[in-house]
Amino acid sequence: MEKVIEVNVQSEIGKLNGVIIHTPGEEVENMTPENAERALYSDIINLSIAREEYKQIKGVLSKLTKTFEVKDLLCNILKDEKIKAEVLNRIEKIEPFIGEEAPKGSLKEQLMEEDAENLSRILIEGVEMVKDNLTKYLSKDWFAMRPMHNLLFTRDASMSINNEVLIGRMANAIRDRESVIMRSIFDFTPEFKTSTLSLPATPGATSRIQTIEGGDVLVAREDILVIGNGARTSTQAIDLLMYEFIRRKSEKTQHIIVQQLPHSPESFIHLDMVFTLLDRDKCMVFEPLIMNPGSYQTVHIKIQNGKLLGIRSEKNLLSALKKLGMELEPVLCGGSDEWNQEREQWHSGANFFCVGPGQVLGYARNNYTMEAMNNAGFEIIKANDIIDGSTDISRYQKYVITIDGSELPRGGGGARCMTMPINRTNIEW
Numbered sequence: 396m397e398k399v400i401e402v403n404v405q406s407e408i409g410k411l412n413g414v415i416i417h418t419p420g421e422e423v424e425n426m427t428p429e430n431a432e433r434a435l436y437s438d439i440i441n442l443s444i445a446r447e448e449y450k451q452i453k454g455v456l457s458k459l460t461k462t463f464e465v466k467d468l469l470c471n472i473l474k475d476e477k478i479k480a481e482v483l484n485r486i487e488k489i490e491p492f493i494g495e496e497a498p499k500g501s502l503k504e505q506l507m508e509e510d511a512e513n514l515s516r517i518l519i520e521g522v523e524m525v526k527d528n529l530t531k532y533l534s535k536d537w538f539a540m541r542p543m544h545n546l547l548f549t550r551d552a553s554m555s556i557n558n559e560v561l562i563g564r565m566a567n568a569i570r571d572r573e574s575v576i577m578r579s580i581f582d583f584t585p586e587f588k589t590s591t592l593s594l595p596a597t598p599g600a601t602s603r604i605q606t607i608e609g610g611d612v613l614v615a616r617e618d619i620l621v622i623g624n625g626a627r628t629s630t631q632a633i634d635l636l637m638y639e640f641i642r643r644k645s646e647k648t649q650h651i652i653v654q655q656l657p658h659s660p661e662s663f664i665h666l667d668m669v670f671t672l673l674d675r676d677k678c679m680v681f682e683p684l685i686m687n688p689g690s691y692q693t694v695h696i697k698i699q700n701g702k703l704l705g706i707r708s709e710k711n712l713l714s715a716l717k718k719l720g721m722e723l724e725p726v727l728c729g730g731s732d733e734w735n736q737e738r739e740q741w742h743s744g745a746n747f748f749c750v751g752p753g754q755v756l757g758y759a760r761n762n763y764t765m766e767a768m769n770n771a772g773f774e775i776i777k778a779n780d781i782i783d784g785s786t787d788i789s790r791y792q793k794y795v796i797t798i799d800g801s802e803l804p805r806g807g808g809g810a811r812c813m814t815m816p817i818n819r820t821n822i823e824w
C-alpha cells in the first residue's frame with residue numbers, strides 16, 4: 396500500500412473510495428455437517444462455486460473502487476516481529492489454549508515461528524489438532540484453532556463510523572478472532588488513518604451480554620446511526636455506545652434509532668437483512684417488519700452536549716427517519732406478495748451494498764426484489780457484463796449490479812455483509 400487512506404464513512408450511500416473484503420478460502424469448507432451450525436452456516440457450502448460467485452463481487456468492486464483483502468492487510472502487519480507477538484498476545488486473551496504446554500512447545504510458540512504469509516493463512520484457515528496429549532487424543536475436535544469460517548462477512552467484526560472504527564463484540568465465540576484481527580489491522584496499518592474504539596466491558600458482566608456486530612449498525616447520516624437490536628446486538632451494547640457519546644460532550648446532536656428484530660429465524664440476524672439504504676431518497680425494506688413492526692419497537696435516542704436529551708418510541712423506522720429530515724421511499728424485498736417477501740428475505744434479498752447514491756450490488760436470484768428495484772428506476776446489470784467490459788457502467792446513473800448467489804447466501808449474508816467500507820465521499824444532502 397502506498398497512499399494513506401483516511402477512514403471516513405458518514406453515510407451508507409456516498410461514493411465508495413475504499414472497501415475491505417475477504418475472498419473465501421479453505422476456511423469455508425473446513426466444517427462438517429455436525430459443526431456447520433456452530434460455524435453459523437445454514438449448510439456446508441461448495442467452495443469452488445462460492446469462489447466463482449465471489450469473483451463477481453471482487454471483480455466489480457475492483458473496477459469501481461480500491462479493494463483491500465484482509466489476508467494481505469494481516470500479512471503486512473505480521474511482518475513486524477513485535478506486532479506479530481502483540482497480535483498473538485491479543486489472540487491468546489480470547490483463545491487462552493494457544494499458550495498451553497505441549498510436547499513440541501505451545502501452539503503460540505509454534506505460530507510465532509511462522510513467517511507472515513503463512514501465519515496470516517493459518518490464522519484464517521485454522522490449525523489442525525495434533526493429538527499430542529490425552530485430552531486432545533480423546534477430543535472430537537478436528538481443529539486446535541478453529542477456522543474463521545465467517546471472515547468473508549467483513550462487515551460484522553469492525554465498522555467504520557465517521558472517522559473511527561468501532562470494533563465488533565461478537566455474539567458467538569466462533570467469530571471473536573475476526574474482531575481481534577480487524578482491530579490489529581486498524582491499529583497497526585500505518586496507511587490507515589483512524590482510531591479504533593472498543594466498547595468498555597462492564598466488570599462482572601458476562602462477555603456475551605454486551606455484543607454489537609456491524610450488520611446491525613448503519614450510518615444513515617453523519618449524525619444518525621440506525622442500529623438493530625436482536626440476536627447479535629444487545630440493548631446493553633447500544634447503551635455502552637450511548638454512554639460513549641454522552642462522555643464526548645459533543646455540541647453536535649447524535650441520534651441513535653434502534654430497531655428491535657426477531658431472534659428467529661436466523662435470516663433476521665442483523666438489521667441489514669431487513670433494511671438497507673439505496674439512495675438519498677430510497678431504502679430497501681422487508682415490509683412486514685420495517686413498515687409494521689408490531690411488538691418490535693423502534694426507539695429514538697437523542698444525545699447532545701453530554702446529555703441524554705430524549706429516549707422515546709416511534710411508529711416505525713421510516714417515520715423516525717422522516718422526522719429527522721430523511722424521507723425515504725421503501726422498495727419492497729420480494730415485491731408486494733408476502734410469500735415472495737419471505738422467500739427472498741431468507742436469501743439476503745434485502746441486503747444491498749451501495750457503491751454510490753442509487754448504485755448498489757445485490758443477489759441476482761431474488762427476482763421479485765429485482766423487479767421492484769427496476770420499477771423504482773434502477774437498471775439491472777449483470778456483474779459479469781461489467782467485468783468483461785460489455786457494459787460501460789459509467790453510462791448509468793441508477794443501477795443494481797447483480798451477483799450470482801447460489802452458494803454465498805448459504806453462508807448467511809449478502810453484498811452488504813461481505814463488504815466493510817472505509818472511505819466514502821461525503822453526501823451533500
Ligand SMILES: NC(=O)NCCC[C@H](N)C(=O)O
Pocket residue numbers: 434435436545548550551609610611664665667668806807808809811812
Ligand atoms: N451482516 C450480516 O448479516 N452478516 C452475515 C453473517 C453471517 C454469518 N454466518 C453469521 O451468522 O454471523
